[in-house]
Amino acid sequence: MAPTIDTKTPIHHDLPTPDPETPLRPRQPYKLSTLCVTVENPSMKDQYGSSSVPIYQSATFKGVGNEYDYSRSGNPTRSHLEHHIAKISSASRAFAVSSGMAALDVILRLLKPGDEIIAGDDLYGGTNRLLTFIRSHVGVTVHHVDTTDPNAVIPFIHPTKTAMVLLESPTNPLLKIADLALISKEVKERSPGAIVVVDNTMMSPYLQRPLEHGADIVYDSGTKYLSGHHDLMAGMITCNRDDLAKQIAFTINSVGNALTPIDCFLLLRGVKTMAVRMDRQQTSSQLVATYLHSLGFKVYYPGLPDHPGRDIHERISDGNGAVLSFETGDKELSEKIVASTRLWGISVSFGCVNSLISMPCVMSHASIDPATRAARGLPEDLIRLCVGIEDPTDLLDDLEHALVDAGAIALNPQQNKYVRVPPVHAVLNKAVEQLAIGSTSKNTNTVDREWFVSAPGKVILFGEHAVVHGVTAIAASVDLRCYGLVSPRNDGKMSVRFNDIDNFYGEWEVEGLPWDKSSVLSKGDSHPDELDAQLIEAIHAGPLKELGPEKSQARNASLAFLYMYIKLAGTERPSVHFGARSTLPVGAGLGSSASFSACAATALLLLTHRIVIPPIPTPISAEHPHLSHQGRYALERASADEANRWAFVAEKILHGNPSGVDNSVAVFGGALTYCRPGFGKPSGMEGIQGFGSLRFLLTNSKVPRDTKKLVAGVGLMKQEQPEVVGAILEAIENISSQAKRSLADSSEFGRENLLRDLSAMINENHKHLVSLGVSHPSLETIREKTAASPYNLSTKLTGAGGGGCAVTLIPDNFSEASMKNLLVELSQCRFDPYLTSVGGSGLGVLSPYAEHRSLGAGVSRGQVTPPETPDEAEDVPSNYDSIRASFETKSTSELPGWAHDLGKWLYV
Numbered sequence: 001m002a003p004t005i006d007t008k009t010p011i012h013h014d015l016p017t018p019d020p021e022t023p024l025r026p027r028q029p030y031k032l033s034t035l036c037v038t039v040e041n042p043s044m045k046d047q048y049g050s051s052s053v054p055i056y057q058s059a060t061f062k063g064v065g066n067e068y069d070y071s072r073s074g075n076p077t078r079s080h081l082e083h084h085i086a087k088i089s090s091a092s093r094a095f096a097v098s099s100g101m102a103a104l105d106v107i108l109r110l111l112k113p114g115d116e117i118i119a120g121d122d123l124y125g126g127t128n129r130l131l132t133f134i135r136s137h138v139g140v141t142v143h144h145v146d147t148t149d150p151n152a153v154i155p156f157i158h159p160t161k162t163a164m165v166l167l168e169s170p171t172n173p174l175l176k177i178a179d180l181a182l183i184s185k186e187v188k189e190r191s192p193g194a195i196v197v198v199d200n201t202m203m204s205p206y207l208q209r210p211l212e213h214g215a216d217i218v219y220d221s222g223t224k225y226l227s228g229h230h231d232l233m234a235g236m237i238t239c240n241r242d243d244l245a246k247q248i249a250f251t252i253n254s255v256g257n258a259l260t261p262i263d264c265f266l267l268l269r270g271v272k273t274m275a276v277r278m279d280r281q282q283t284s285s286q287l288v289a290t291y292l293h294s295l296g297f298k299v300y301y302p303g304l305p306d307h308p309g310r311d312i313h314e315r316i317s318d319g320n321g322a323v324l325s326f327e328t329g330d331k332e333l334s335e336k337i338v339a340s341t342r343l344w345g346i347s348v349s350f351g352c353v354n355s356l357i358s359m360p361c362v363m364s365h366a367s368i369d370p371a372t373r374a375a376r377g378l379p380e381d382l383i384r385l386c387v388g389i390e391d392p393t394d395l396l397d398d399l400e401h402a403l404v405d406a407g408a409i410a411l412n413p414q415q416n417k418y419v420r421v422p423p424v425h426a427v428l429n430k431a432v433e434q435l436a437i438g439s440t441s442k443n444t445n446t447v448d449r450e451w452f453v454s455a456p457g458k459v460i461l462f463g464e465h466a467v468v469h470g471v472t473a474i475a476a477s478v479d480l481r482c483y484g485l486v487s488p489r490n491d492g493k494m495s496v497r498f499n500d501i502d503n504f505y506g507e508w509e510v511e512g513l514p515w516d517k518s519s520v521l522s523k524g525d526s527h528p529d530e531l532d533a534q535l536i537e538a539i540h541a542g543p544l545k546e547l548g549p550e551k552s553q554a555r556n557a558s559l560a561f562l563y564m565y566i567k568l569a570g571t572e573r574p575s576v577h578f579g580a581r582s583t584l585p586v587g588a589g590l591g592s593s594a595s596f597s598a599c600a601a602t603a604l605l606l607l608t609h610r611i612v613i614p615p616i617p618t619p620i621s622a623e624h625p626h627l628s629h630q631g632r633y634a635l636e637r638a639s640a641d642e643a644n645r646w647a648f649v650a651e652k653i654l655h656g657n658p659s660g661v662d663n664s665v666a667v668f669g670g671a672l673t674y675c676r677p678g679f680g681k682p683s684g685m686e687g688i689q690g691f692g693s694l695r696f697l698l699t700n701s702k703v704p705r706d707t708k709k710l711v712a713g714v715g716l717m718k719q720e721q722p723e724v725v726g727a728i729l730e731a732i733e734n735i736s737s738q739a740k741r742s743l744a745d746s747s748e749f750g751r752e753n754l755l756r757d758l759s760a761m762i763n764e765n766h767k768h769l770v771s772l773g774v775s776h777p778s779l780e781t782i783r784e785k786t787a788a789s790p791y792n793l794s795t796k797l798t799g800a801g802g803g804g805c806a807v808t809l810i811p812d813n814f815s816e817a818s819m820k821n822l823l824v825e826l827s828q829c830r831f832d833p834y835l836t837s838v839g840g841s842g843l844g845v846l847s848p849y850a851e852h853r854s855l856g857a858g859v860s861r862g863q864v865t866p867p868e869t870p871d872e873a874e875d876v877p878s879n880y881d882s883i884r885a886s887f888e889t890k891s892t893s894e895l896p897g898w899a900h901d902l903g904k905w906l907y908v
């Protein structure tokens with residue numbers, strides 16, 4: 001069957017420039033983006049006026065001598081697509097086939113044995129593979145040359161033998177630029193019969209139309225930008241020469257690789273949005289390229305000022321596209337970066353609305369053998385980025401996290417910005433970490449066994465108790481912290497000291513602990529959801545058997561620590577001491593247990609190398625703006641997540657049924673909304689802005705209470721009166737979500753309105769907590785005192801209630817004199833009032849690097865002997881100066897300043 005395509009009559013492009021309305025108001029031709037979205041073919045009007053081209057899903061058409069008879073030869077949906085692509089490609093003819101490679105195959109069938117091709121040396125791997133095939137099976141000679149240099153092409157042009165010059169610009173993946181116009185001219189002058197073919201996939205017709213620059217045939221993989229969604233495969237061939245169009249149509253019809261009607265439909269739909277997609281994608285690409293370039297990576301992108309082909313590219317194209325690549329200097333490092341991204345999908349191909357990352361040498365270009373890759377200058381460590389339409393901030397943030405996780409960049413605390421780590425160091429550092437992680441030998445490095453950590457307490461503004469049952473809570477860190485220090489012993493014992501709980505000291509033989517009652521967790525394993533009841537029982541019956549009910553606080557804290565020690569240190573069993581100290585009131589609703597849990601978990605995770613501190617970055621000269629760092633993020637997110645998971649384990653031991661909000665604030669700091677998983681709705685935490693500017697008064701009623709019991713009490717009430725409690729939970733959820741909205745829109749909303757609304761919500765939330773039975777007369781007294789004239793303040797209980805602390809919102813216009821009076825009044829009632837700021841840093845670790853330590857600040861070995869401490873420190877190597885003695889003897893008020901002065905703290 002002959003193709004139905006009429007190759008003689010050029011396509012009449014629709015949407016011609018409109019006539020001027022008056023000579024004074026000339027009208028411009030429509031822009032390409034308008035043409036892209038307007039799919040109209042004046043010679044194929046739809047009988048029903050459908051606004052979208054219908055899918056003619058029919059293999060055959062009835063009748064004889066009609067325009068369409070068999071879909072291999074022609075199909076109305078395909079005709080529409082071909083007409084449209086021709087229109088936006090400055091072409092008279094277009095052909096749609098089943099893939100980009102099918103398009104090239106059709107084009108290469110123009111060749112005959114003995115012909116010569118000149119092709120680029122940085123071609124897509126699939127192109128290369130097909131060229132190799134036709135070389136051996138058709139007897140065509142292929143010359144690979146650097147087409148970025150027209151002078152390199154000229155010597156290969158033979159007046160009669162050169163049948164085809166195959167060009168790509170920019171090339172994939174090195175983004176080399178070929179002067180399509182100049183090469184076309186040179187070829188035509190020297191070998192008039194040669195055909196110039198351009199693979200335009202990297203640019204799409206929206207950004208580059210090589211037919212306008214002298215090319216004879218252009219092809220595109222329609223799978224990429226033309227369709228834009230990676231939901232179809234297609235190839236497009238365009239040309240302006242009838243002789244070539246005839247041969248191409250003949251081949252497509254003979255081979256039967258024309259595009260199916262449904263794919264034609266999808267492709268046509270995709271093309272309509274191509275202009276907006278490409279605009280967004282290339283704007284983001286420019287940001288990504290600039291960012292990587294500023295870090296000192298070798299970046300290939302024509303939008304960068306130092307790109308060698310930039311001038312030529314600007315002349316022949318309308319934009320820089322959305323593919324770029326960069327070198328890291330090390331293949332292994334590149335593999336780590338690629339594996340560490342979350343938003344950037346690891347995938348071959350490009351042109352999709354989603355961003356992709358790949359390593360050409362192991363993916364799209366793997367079909368080129370390594371020697372050839374090397375000969376063509378394709379770096380093995382090259383990473384290709386294909387930028388999508390996601391928010392560029394997220395793309396940059398994800399990339400930055402991947403670079404940090406892989407060790408390619410690291411925070412330079414002096415400069416407070418990320419800088420590139422020279423590749424050798426990055427790989428070495430990571431190798432050292434790996435070694436440490438993989439080590440099973442007893443740790444002999446003393447410094448490796450001293451870790452000083454700290455974590456903040458929290459104030460819950462809305463949603464305590466309800467959060468345990470799936471309601472969203474709003475909480476923020478407070479400027480009171482727990483500190484944890486793990487330090488070495490060398491006598492086969494392990495010990496704990498809890499200064500804040502009657503200065504409790506406990507000591508055990510390491511080998512005497514109930515190791516056999518615990519299943520050892522492998523390095524990569526997470527703790528299961530359920531606590532190991534057998535281990536808990538064994539710890540109670542063994543190491544803790546002497547601690548009676550009067551020592552329940554110490555017993556619980558020791559249990560939490562021993563449990564994690566046995567679970568985490570099972571293979572190493574280091575002889576260490578752990579001390580905890582807090583500037584927070586213990587058991588008062590300000591999250592003392594969560595900050596203790598975060599400290600104990602983190603110290604143990606560092607001790608057992610399950611989390612590691614990022615290597616010290618080596619500064620480079622190039623400045624670059626830090627994208628996400630706001631005084632935090634010096635500790636990697638993965639480490640923070642792991643610390644948070646284990647802090648939650650300790651919280652379970654201390655609390656019974658914690659929601660996880662307290663430990664999340666202790667680890668991540670700031671202010672956040674938190675919703676516990678498992679309630680059939682979106683869970684997790686989200687940072688909130690606008691909280692940090694609020695002022696709060698915390699008042700400790702000093703009435704002791706037990707969070708575990710209070711939480712269990714609400715749980716019981718829920719079981720007994722599900723409807724009553726359900727309604728309360730719903731009301732609290734409404735408060736939280738309204739508060740979240742108000743805080744998020746505070747600038748629009750107005751500060752005064754925000755404070756007024758928050759006050760009202762505080763009162764309402766407290767009433768619901770009263771209904772849940774978790775208030776206390778002392779808390780009601782604090783409420784009355786703060787609500788009375790002239791203060792008129794709103795107060796609610798915070799945390800578990802039943803005593804503990806109340807939180808009062810302080811309006812901006814609250815006078816200092818009133819504050820003074822209120823503080824006096826509350827103190828006279830024997831309460832402890834405390835003005836606090838919220839939203840500070842989360843988990844912190846004192847940097848282990850000598851460069852970050854302040855000499856002398858913490859050194860006290862031999863100066864002070866901690867009370868009741870055995871002399872085990874004598875066994876510690878003499879070149880080691882522990883900070884333990886000072887840690888255990890500083891007064892609570894001195895503690896934060898002393899810790900701060902020890903050196904650089906790295907925060908989550």
Ligand SMILES: Nc1ncnc2c1ncn2[C@@H]1O[C@H](COP(=O)(O)OP(=O)(O)OP(=O)(O)O)[C@@H](O)[C@H]1O
Binds near residue numbers: 554592596654655707
């Ligand atoms: N500095 C510390 N040293 C040792 N153990 C501590 C320390 N801080 C808290 N704990 C442990 O946490 C327990 C207190 O937890 P509890 O949940 O009752 O209070 P909270 O966490 O301050 O209040 P909330 O959970 O309502 O915020 C203590 O009994 C102790 O076991």
Ligand SMILES: C[C@@](O)(CCO)CC(=O)[O-]
Binds near residue numbers: 463465468657711800
């Ligand atoms: C009472 C509670 O909601 C907050 C304790 O600070 C318990 C929890 O969420 O784990």
